[in-house]
Amino acid sequence: MCDFLAVGAGFSGAVIARSLANAGHTVSVVDSRLHIAGNCHTERDPQSGVMVHRYGPHIFHTDNEQVWDYLNQFTTFMPYTNRVKTTSGGKVYSLPINLLTINQFFGKAMSPAEAQSFIEEQADLSIEDPQTFEEQALRFVGKDLYEAFFKGYTQKQWGCSPTQLPASILKRLPVRFNYDDNYFFHKYQGMPRDGYTAIVERILDHPNISVRLGTQFSRAQVKDYDHVFYSGPIDGYFDYDLGRLGYRTLDFREIRTEGDFQGCAVMNYGDESVPYTRIAEHKHFSPWEQHDKTICFEEHSRACEEGEIPYYPIRLTEEQAMLRDYVDKARREAGVSFVGRLGTYRYLDMDVTIAEALEASERFLTLREQRETIPSFFVEPI
Known part of the structure; x- marks a missing residue:
């Protein structure tokens, strides 16, 4: 022993x-x-x-x-099932970007094939080998979707321009040409x-x-x-x-109220003008339970200082x-x-x-x- x-x-x-x-x-x-x-x-x-x-x-x-x-x-x-929503420009959309997101954002009613062709037209195909987050996003979805859903959120989350972040970060975010809004592809998922x-x-x-x-x-x-x-x-x-390795940390602002605050577990906020990245309403993470009251947290991302809790390595x-x-x-x-x-x-x-x-x-x-x-x-x- x-x-x-x-x-x-x-x-x-x-x-x-x-x-x-x-x-x-x-x-x-x-x-x-x-x-x-x-x-x-x-x-x-x-x-x-x-x-x-x-x-x-x-x-x-x-x-x-x-x-x-x-x-x-x-x-x-x-x-x-993790179904994430995002607020951008005063409207609510589904994430990850899927056929509903695309049709709603552009005010269209495209089929999967039509949407795929349409996004290919939006994409900046001149970027053959994306090196940064921004280049990867522009190569994937084009300027409009990038600025609505990724640019502001990413800048708030990481505290720097998406042009300074590696392209690999965005490889975690798929684009779907169907109405599947399950955030994850994995075989096993649960709480x-x-x-x-x-x-x-x-x-x-x-x-x-x-x-x-x-x-x-x-x-x-x-x-x-x-x-x-x-x-x-x-x-x-x-x-x-x-020296200290760089991390991002999170500050949480508590919201308490009766009933249902936002109708979903996670609401992202893509606009850079909104100071927080998302609001999580925790009762929705346990949908098998019933609660009259609710508690939510706004998430504010910033640089991690000495003595604080490190979340994301930069x-x-x-x-x-x-x-x-x-x-x-x-x-x-x-x-x-x-x-x-x-x-x-x-x-x-x-x-x-x-x-x-x-x-x-x-x-x-x-x-x-x-x-x-x-x-x-x-x-x-x-």
Whole structure:
């Protein structure tokens, strides 16, 4: 039996801790916050009774059957389809851009084939190899749809011009020439009946696992354990001695009222003149429940400052160079592996986070049994 430490009680730390505990080892899990589940934390709002996604909406979706089966050991998923709306120019449209969006925006009644030809006419085909977000959008949908649905929203979300962002960001957003408004294509999609915190709590419920919240970690503690799995910010591990990697954070403005505030779970706001990116009405994330009151949050995106919660890694040129330096330092550390969204400075969906944690723990146990070197990274961060 060995004694391991998982830093962070989100999905990365919890899944790794459970795998090691199942293998007979003792695992301590620490988190600087006073709750588990990280940014996926959910809790009942005492005034309305609504299950609130405290750090913004999380909808589970995946094609990974192993991850789906794994989570179903710890929760019951309820059917949920993510249907996003957006307000632009004083009108409401459906996202992602689909046949309804196109016909409504242009005041037409086109068939799928007609719409496809029409969008090809709008697209800027002179951009053969899009390098930036803006070029990718113009190449995909043309100037009008780009400015209505992407330009302002993206500028608010990332705090910079879309001309400074890589084209890869927009590859996540499809255009559909049918009336399908399901935001995700994945085989499995749903909401955990009891929220995400309950899942993490059950994953951590093992006699070999101890959890300490409100507990700070320092790299000096690494020597006290057989191995450490660190899912905190990679720059934070080194006390930011090379500088701080760039993140966006979110401010939430609470809205409370009776009944139904906006009629959907998520309403985006594409106009740059609107200071927030979207409003989430949390009762709609649990459509199997009934609540007379409602609670919503406006999301305001801005640069993450010292002591604030990091949400989205920026990964622009300056951050990439600094990240390489931190990765080089991490590779020289002994007895610690960097995992998860913050530990590898990557944007990760929940299913990818869980899949990587399962793979990391399995590989770790195999390498340890074979007395081989444990890597600093199980997934390359660059």
